[in-house]
Amino acid sequence: MGVGIEVTNLNAWYGANHTLQDINLNIPANHATALIGPSGCGKSTFVRCLNRMHETNPIARVTGTVRMGDLDIYQDTTPVEIRRRVGMVFQRPNPFPTMSIYDNVAAGLKLNGYSNRRALDEIVEKSLKNSALWDEVKDDLKKKSGASLSGGQQQRLCIARALAVDPEVLLMDEPASALDPVSTSKIEDLIFQLKSQYTIVIVTHNMQQAARVAEKTGFFLNGRMVEFDSTHKIFTNPSDKRTEDYITGRFG
Amino acid sequence: MAQEHSAIRRYLLARGNSAIADRVFKSLMVLCALSIFAIVVLIVTELVQRSQLTLHTFGFQFFWKSYFDPTTGLPAYWDPVNGYFSALPFVYGTLVSSLLSLLLAVPLAVGVAVFLTEMCPGFLRAPLAFLTELLAAIPSIIYGLWAVFVLVPLLREYVNPLLVSGLGWTGLFNDQNPTGLGYFASAVILAVMILPIISSLTREVMTAVPHSQREAVLALGATRWEMIRMGVLRNARVGIVGAIILGLGRALGETMAVTMVIGNTPQIKRSMLATGSSMASVIANEFTEAVSDMHLSALIEIGLALFIVTIIVNAIARLLVWAVTRGAPVTQR
């Protein structure tokens, strides 16, 4: 089951670049939250701060607090541990090229030393069913490499891989931006199903997508969060002029 | 279902953060990287330590001095039995054979590089590149074997007489020794050996020249050769010089093939057709037979000098090649 995320005074820098400024928001548990905004507005940086992925870049720096339930992820834990609880799906599908479909899904557990075969079989099957890929790949789980699938299938494989470690939060960084329309709608259906079990944060540049899948939406601009409200309110009656300009297509 | 979830979650929560394993792993990798420096330090300290004797006795004179041999009435340089230790003939032999080999190899190497990058029909490019690559993979002992039994007789019978009659008046090609061994034979086999290195690096820097440079010159109505000369070679010249110096570094330290064809006599002769000895060849040839401490120390000091010279030459060459290829797309061979 998912947990809520509470972000207070979050600031982030890449080198001298102040990419996130004073972000405050509460992401509700077991719902989908969309983050929209023009490219370069800091929304990707923001989700990478939620599982400390930005720390893989040596020039990145962060201040402020991020709480998941009662856990302060910058004080009480380490990047490795928090990433096991916060799954991430990236912009471009990135299955492990040397691994079979099965091993891709099991990777998060196997690489962390989990070796119970029976349990792994079950988890792989359940994760692939949850990501709506099971019927397409069940016959060659161990025969085909993850890289041999189509782009849309690869992205669902990556979602299955993230689900297999049973995360509490699922971060998706523009998960459909590299996919065709049919694959995109499959991913959206998936998000719709998954949000009852996980807290989902999805970054997107596609406003219709945000409107379709998310209960809450935040609008980012130039490293600041301009507005955060229910999706319905943001798209029909935004309180900020800049949000309205963006929604109505006057810039970005 | 919630039950099952928590089983995995409990397992993962119980897993540590691997901070120690990560730190140990990183330290190990740093150690491996440090080993590169350690090798250099090790070579220098060991060689300096083992050549103390000659370093102290002769100082830098070791590379300059000459002795006078009363029995022959001629200057002498190297005779471990009589206590003559001067590295001069070896330095001379190394320089002469290496520079002469560059003279032979550079025009050919640049020619091949020009042909392969600018003129060669597509279907020939891959096999020809593979062949030159293969030339670089042949061990020097096989070059030596081939030189002893094929090249040297060929030079002795056909080429050397021509050189003597044609260029003998210069004094550089008169004193032919009957075996065909000598500086010239070493230079020829060295040229064959360093050609692939020079030409493949030249090819690399030539392909790094932006295409717009070629088009700019062609657009002025230049012929293909003028385009290559002005558009490509001129822009790549720093890198080509680097490639040549890298070839020089290889030639200076080449051991087996030279040892087999240079003749191994510690003398200094003006004629390219005379026998001599190089720094590397004297080490290979005499090391296992050296019994006196002074003799061993002298050979190790020659090795030390060879090491320092090749390090400097290679460093210069690398810097020149990097200056040209840096920032350029990685060329796939």
Add this chain to the structure above:
Amino acid sequence: MQQGFKMQTRLRWLGDKTATFLAVLSTILVILPLVAIFVYLILKGAHSLNLAFFTQIPKPVGEVGGGMANAIVGSVTLLVIASLLGVPIGIGGGIYLAEFGRGTKFANAVRFTADVLNGVPSIVMGLAAYALIVVPQHHFSALAGGVALGIMMIPTVCRTTEEMLLMVPHAVREAALGLGVPNWRSVLSITVKTASPGIITGCMLAFARVAGETAPLIFTALGNDFWSTSLNEPIAALPLQIYVYAISPYDDWHRLAWAGSLVLIVLIVLAVALVRFVTSRGVLKGAS
């Protein structure tokens, strides 16, 4: 004026043709020795190759026949020692350069030193191994020869490993780290594994290069006319045996030298061809 221009154009045309001719000529001149070397190796080597070559040890001077079985086994022994030393350290250094030290001054210095070390004459490596191992032990040994070859492998393996690791897309690393996999596990099980065909290729090239090295063995492994597998004693090696036989005055030994060279070059050409085959199919396994 008109005449002068025509003349000049003609000269330029001539210059172009001459340059093309010279480039073609130099290519032929370069290919010629290669072809000659192979023809001689095959002609002289093939008819000296027989079963005895692979099964017998050298006969004493004056007796016809004998083989290089001990030298082949000796070379294998030396190369195993060299690989045990050179491959792990080289790969470790490459991992450091690609995964930890990117852009740092230290990494640049390591990279540069490795490239420079690559050009150091092999005979100097032999001298270093002699001073390091033979002198303290007071005898020549297989171990010293193997160490000399192993040290030579390190810079080559290090640099190719780095190059191959840099070809692994960043997204693959992120995927592993995003799953909460510890960094060391991610590097070894994901990045290195993805680049493994390329890394193996690099190791093969380094291997092929030291397989033919003679100079560093002369005063470390020394050579041996008899069977020996002890690491503490002098050991025979194929290139060393070829050298001894090539400079000997006996025709029968010359014959064996050619045969040995043929065996050596076949092994090396196979390695190089394999490497080319693998790299032409893409360095990364399964990468689309």
